[in-house]
Amino acid sequence: MKNIDSRTHVRGESIYLDDIPVIRGTLFGAAFGSPVAHGVIRHLDLTVAEAMPGVVRILTYKDVTGENQIGGIVPDEPLLAEHHVHYCGMPIAFVVAATDDEARAAVKKISVDIDPLPVITDPREAQALDELIIRPRTFRLGDTATAWEQCAYIFDGTADTNGQEHLYIETQGAYAVPQENNGIKLYSSTQGPTAVQRAVARSSGLPMHQIDVDVTRLGGGFGGKEDQANMWAALCALAAHILRKPVKYALHRMEDMAMTGKRHPYSSDFKIGLDNDLKIVAYEATFYQNAGAAADLSPAVMERTLFHCTNSYFIPNVTATAYCCRTNLPPNTAFRGFGGPQGMFVIEAAITKAAESLGVDAAIIQAQNLNKTGDEFPYGQKAVSESHICWNKAQDVYEIDVIRGQIAAFNDTSTLYKKGLALMPVCFGISFTNTRMNQARALVHVYTDGSVGVSTGAVEMGQGVNTKMVQVAAHVLSIQSERVKLHSTSTYRIANTSPSAASATADLNGKAVEMACTSIIQRLKAVVAEELQVSVDEITLKDEFVYWGDKKTDWYWQRLVMAAYTKRVSLSEHAHYATPDIHYDATKEKGHPFAYHVYGTAIVEVTVDCLRGTYEVDAVKVVHDFGVSMNPLVDRGQIEGGIVQGIGWMTMEEVVFDKAGRLRSNALSTYKVPDIYSVPKQIIIEPLKTEQDNQAIFRSKAVGEPPLMYGIGAYFALRNAVLAFNPAATIPFDAPMTPEKVLLALYNVNAIRRTMPFANDQTANSLEINP
Ligand code: LUZ
Ligand code: MOS
Numbered sequence: 001m002k003n004i005d006s007r008t009h010v011r012g013e014s015i016y017l018d019d020i021p022v023i024r025g026t027l028f029g030a031a032f033g034s035p036v037a038h039g040v041i042r043h044l045d046l047t048v049a050e051a052m053p054g055v056v057r058i059l060t061y062k063d064v065t066g067e068n069q070i071g072g073i074v075p076d077e078p079l080l081a082e083h084h085v086h087y088c089g090m091p092i093a094f095v096v097a098a099t100d101d102e103a104r105a106a107v108k109k110i111s112v113d114i115d116p117l118p119v120i121t122d123p124r125e126a127q128a129l130d131e132l133i134i135r136p137r138t139f140r141l142g143d144t145a146t147a148w149e150q151c152a153y154i155f156d157g158t159a160d161t162n163g164q165e166h167l168y169i170e171t172q173g174a175y176a177v178p179q180e181n182n183g184i185k186l187y188s189s190t191q192g193p194t195a196v197q198r199a200v201a202r203s204s205g206l207p208m209h210q211i212d213v214d215v216t217r218l219g220g221g222f223g224g225k226e227d228q229a230n231m232w233a234a235l236c237a238l239a240a241h242i243l244r245k246p247v248k249y250a251l252h253r254m255e256d257m258a259m260t261g262k263r264h265p266y267s268s269d270f271k272i273g274l275d276n277d278l279k280i281v282a283y284e285a286t287f288y289q290n291a292g293a294a295a296d297l298s299p300a301v302m303e304r305t306l307f308h309c310t311n312s313y314f315i316p317n318v319t320a321t322a323y324c325c326r327t328n329l330p331p332n333t334a335f336r337g338f339g340g341p342q343g344m345f346v347i348e349a350a351i352t353k354a355a356e357s358l359g360v361d362a363a364i365i366q367a368q369n370l371n372k373t374g375d376e377f378p379y380g381q382k383a384v385s386e387s388h389i390c391w392n393k394a395q396d397v398y399e400i401d402v403i404r405g406q407i408a409a410f411n412d413t414s415t416l417y418k419k420g421l422a423l424m425p426v427c428f429g430i431s432f433t434n435t436r437m438n439q440a441r442a443l444v445h446v447y448t449d450g451s452v453g454v455s456t457g458a459v460e461m462g463q464g465v466n467t468k469m470v471q472v473a474a475h476v477l478s479i480q481s482e483r484v485k486l487h488s489t490s491t492y493r494i495a496n497t498s499p500s501a502a503s504a505t506a507d508l509n510g511k512a513v514e515m516a517c518t519s520i521i522q523r524l525k526a527v528v529a530e531e532l533q534v535s536v537d538e539i540t541l542k543d544e545f546v547y548w549g550d551k552k553t554d555w556y557w558q559r560l561v562m563a564a565y566t567k568r569v570s571l572s573e574h575a576h577y578a579t580p581d582i583h584y585d586a587t588k589e590k591g592h593p594f595a596y597h598v599y600g601t602a603i604v605e606v607t608v609d610c611l612r613g614t615y616e617v618d619a620v621k622v623v624h625d626f627g628v629s630m631n632p633l634v635d636r637g638q639i640e641g642g643i644v645q646g647i648g649w650m651t652m653e654e655v656v657f658d659k660a661g662r663l664r665s666n667a668l669s670t671y672k673v674p675d676i677y678s679v680p681k682q683i684i685i686e687p688l689k690t691e692q693d694n695q696a697i698f699r700s701k702a703v704g705e706p707p708l709m710y711g712i713g714a715y716f717a718l719r720n721a722v723l724a725f726n727p728a729a730t731i732p733f734d735a736p737m738t739p740e741k742v743l744l745a746l747y748n749v750n751a752i753r754r755t756m757p758f759a760n761d762q763t764a765n766s767l768e769i770n771p
Pocket of ligand 2: 191222223226334335336337500501502503705
């Protein structure tokens with residue numbers, strides 16, 4: 001089935017926040033953000049701004065009618081700054097004016113006196129000063145302290161990953177429309193309608209039932225709108241509540257880039273010990289997470305880093321500690337993978353360090369340590385593993401020996417271009433790590449003409465979840481998908497939703513749709529069984545017709561619906577789903593937090609231009625564990641997008657803050673994302689079909705986040721290409737591997753052996769796989 005939005009997308013008819021017709025009298029907001037990263041507000045001068053044309057009101061913290069607080073996990077984030085500012089761009093005032101332009105013009109006329117305080121941008125510095133947002137956490141398996149003695153080889157090092165701008169095509173924004181008796185209707189570009197409802201209720205002082213958050217779709221989220229849509233919605237709602245006028249604010253791109261948090265940069269230490277068979281015996285990692293100025297989702301992101309610190313590998317002795325470090329950057333937030341990719345990069349760096357030091361191919365160590373079913377993760381859950389089968393299938397279907405041979409031959413003859421290869425196995429846990437969030441609801445109405453309306457807590461952000469919800473309803477009701485309409489996501493229709501996140505949205509909401517439709521179908525079967533005077537057990541529905549045994553009857557869908565209506569049988573159902581069997585005890589750091597894991601292996605091939613330091617990704621060849629994909633086209637889209645986004649994070653996307661905490665990469669002229677020229681020339685996806693049961697909807701495993709981590713292979717492939725040119729290059733594990741860094745490594749001049757052409761140097765060929 002095609003994505004149900006494809007027609008309106010292509011015709012430019014899909015409705016996003018900015019396509020909602022505004023009501024006459026709508027006012028426009030714009031935030032005034034702190035010009036400095038840390039300090040005490042001495043004086044805020046609004047007089048000039050207030051006299052600007054069109055300005056209706058400028059709100060500050062003094063105007064907040066409820067609690068001046070929007071922090072979700074930790075109450076450490078005011079809606080509007082009171083006396084302190086903690087990051088550049090932190091909202092201090094909210095201008096409301098007759099037009100968008102007038103609001104922004106007035107923002108420029110606000111001035112503020114701030115006594116500066118020291119600015120911290122480095123998480124290690126924050127940790128040294130005990131600037132921690134939550135207590136550090138440690139995951140343990142076995143005992144690393146004694147395990148080092150069993151190791152033949154021990155290596156240590158550091159590995160850093162930088163942030164990443166979400167760059168959703170639709171920027172953050174909200175539109176608040178006051179309703180009678182103090183109610184507020186909100187249109188918000190949010191992944192979390194309930195999170196917005198909660199933040200608005202808290203900051204306005206209204207009960208949640210007064211606030212209807214309604215979301216048709218987003219132009220992308222990637223985690224950036226899991227929590228950080230709240231701010232803009234709460235500002236618009238506050239203004240609408242006070243002024244009794246509709247208020248809209250859609251951020252400009254540069255406002256969005258400067259004021260919102262990004263993927264968390266991490267700086268990490270690792271120590272890895274192996275035995276003579278290259279089995280990893282012990283692994284220690286310390287993660288310094290750059291959380292930014294407020295908690296936001298950082299504690300949960302940090303937790304997922306620990307969950308994924310061993311990626312697909314079984315390591316019997318693990319000690320992994322993470323620090324959630326407060327810095328003066330915009331609060332960093334959810335981003336596809338949610339800390340998992342950062343954890344995986346470090347174990348891959350550790351393996352690579354061991355491989356390079358021992359002169360073996362990293363793939364040998366990787367293969368030697370993949371987990372098996374029954375192996376225990378450091379957090380206590382036992383693996384149901386597809387690691388080996390994905391890895392082996394990737395080697396077979398893509399003929400890895402042939403690829404290695406071709407690359408070796410190329411590197412032998414080419415001096416100015418070198419190719420590199422890396423394999424990237426992935427194992428990603430599916431479920432919100434916070435167990436209580438793993439619940440969802442669906443509301444299904446069958447109308448008397450046989451058409452069906454479905455509401456869920458799922459937010460469509462381009463990932464195709466609504467298409468999957470239609471598929472579930474149509475399948476369970478045995479009707480054509482054209483009869484099913486997915487309605488907008490509304491807190492009036494579906495309450496207490498978890499954000500659309502954690503790759504779990506189709507599973508959680510799909511199961512709820514399945515349950516609701518199953519209840520309706522059972523009632524409809526009872527109706528027709530009574531009419532036909534047969535047993536309900538003998539009734540089935542297929543392709544819109546009722547079958548009695550295998551005999552097709554003349555009862556078709558609409559007739560059945562009308563009969564139920566006539567008998568006054570309910571044609572509506574609201575269902576609740578909660579993932580069974582998951583639990584986690586954070587005091588012991590043990591449990592069974594994930595419904596299941598998604599596995600896969602990617603082969604990444606790159607070519608480096610050794611004169612310029614530029615590079616191309618030749619191919620990403622994947623074996624991916626779909627379970628049984630319920631929509632191969634939608635899932636392929638998720639994988640292709642995830643791979644490109646992961647490669648962008650690992651290669652060219654470079655978030656730059658200066659020491660004063662100002663974002664220098666604040667526009668698309670200075671922040672490079674993959675374009676049509678830099679995407680892989682080839683992406684091949686081979687499904688690993690597993691028939692075994694899992695907890696996914698229709699056994700179609702979650703696909704949103706796992707493929708992003710295939711992109712990590714691009715970093716290591718580039719590294720190998722550089723080493724093919726300059727075997728003595730010293731390359732820190734410091735992503736992204738931008739062309740500048742590649743160039744520096746290529747011409748690490750002191751280290752280059754000038755005596756011979758590299759092509760003839762055996763050690764130059766890092767692809768040699770003979771240990
Ligand atoms: N959001 C969240 C997530 O709140 N909890 C999670 O575990 C998670 N995982 C991935 C992406 N978003
Ligand atoms: Mo996400 S990082 O699943 O919002």
